[in-house]
Amino acid sequence: MYDAVLVPTDGSEAAIHAANHAYSLGERYDATVHVLTVVEKSESTTIVGQGDEKLETLRDEGNDSTQRIVEEALSRDIHAVGTVEMGDPARTILTYAEDHDIDLIVMSTHGRSGVGRFLMGSVTERVLRDGDVPVLAVQR
Template identity: 75%
Template sequence: MYDVILIPTDGSEAAMDAAKHAFSLAERYEATVHVLSVVEQSESASIVGRGDEKLETLREEGTDSTKHIVEEALSRDVDAVGAVEVGNPDRTILDYADEHDVDIIVMSTHGRSGVGRFLMGSVTEGVLRDGKTPVLAVQR
């Protein structure tokens, strides 16, 4: 039923909770998990004159959060790959899902606290609204 499962992550505990649901599906269907962190383009350019430095810092944070989930998947004998992309989060998630023939996206309804919490909710909403790939939205 599921061969490829996508887990978008923002590095939050909520994203890790969603990942645990994805691992269960992957174990059951012997699926490969793709873990994707999206560096929001507008956020990376927010510091004038330091955009490249900020972008690199955000890429490193994305790599760390992606690596953490990939390692957890591998420790459960689930095949996993990670990626970090730059762009609009919901559009990038949907494009990645199309490009990699993803069967289901498993993501949290909310991510980081404060403004980040609101933004992750809006990303989830955008993925649900605009995508054609099924989404399992995990509420924390």
Template identity: 75%
Template sequence: MYDVILVPTDGSEAALDAAKHAYGLGERYDATVHVLAVVEQSESASIVGQGTEKLETLRENGTEATKKIVEEALSRDVDAVGAVEIGNPYRVILEYATDNDVDVIVMSTHGRSGVSRFLRGSVTERVIRGGDIPVLAVQR
């Protein structure tokens, strides 16, 4: 049913919770888990005047976040790969999923509502509405 599973991560505990569901699917279907961290475009835009240090820090944070999930997947005998991209998170997630023939996206949702959701938006909601790939949204 699933050959390729995508887990977007921001390094949060909620993302680690979602990854646990991806491990289970990976084990059950002998699928490869792709772990993706996205450095937000708005953050990288502010880097222009600050040199490459901030960009490197953000990439390192993304690399560490993906590495943690990839290592856990591998310890469970689930094939896994990690990637770090720069851009608008929901757009990058959908493009990555399309480019890598992802069968399902497993991602966290913080369950925000009201003003917080209106102001910050929901990457998970945008991924669900913007793509045609099934999304398993794990609420923390």
């Protein structure tokens, strides 16, 4: 049923919780688990003299969180690959899913509602709304 499962991660505990669901699917369906961290280039990372350094720090943190999930999958004998990309998180997740023939996206939601969700936006909600790939939204 699933050959390729994508787990976007931001390094949070909620993302680790979602990864556990992806591991189960990887084991059950012998699927490859793709782990993706998206480093968002925002105004806060483009401060003169600090932008490149800040982006490099975010990229390093993304590599670390991606690698932890990939290593856990591999320790369970699940085929896994990881990558870090830059861009708009929802758009990058959807593009990755399309480019890699992803069958299911497993991602966390922080459970925000009301004003918090309106102000912060929701990457998960945008992926659900704008994508063609089924999404398993895991609330922690």
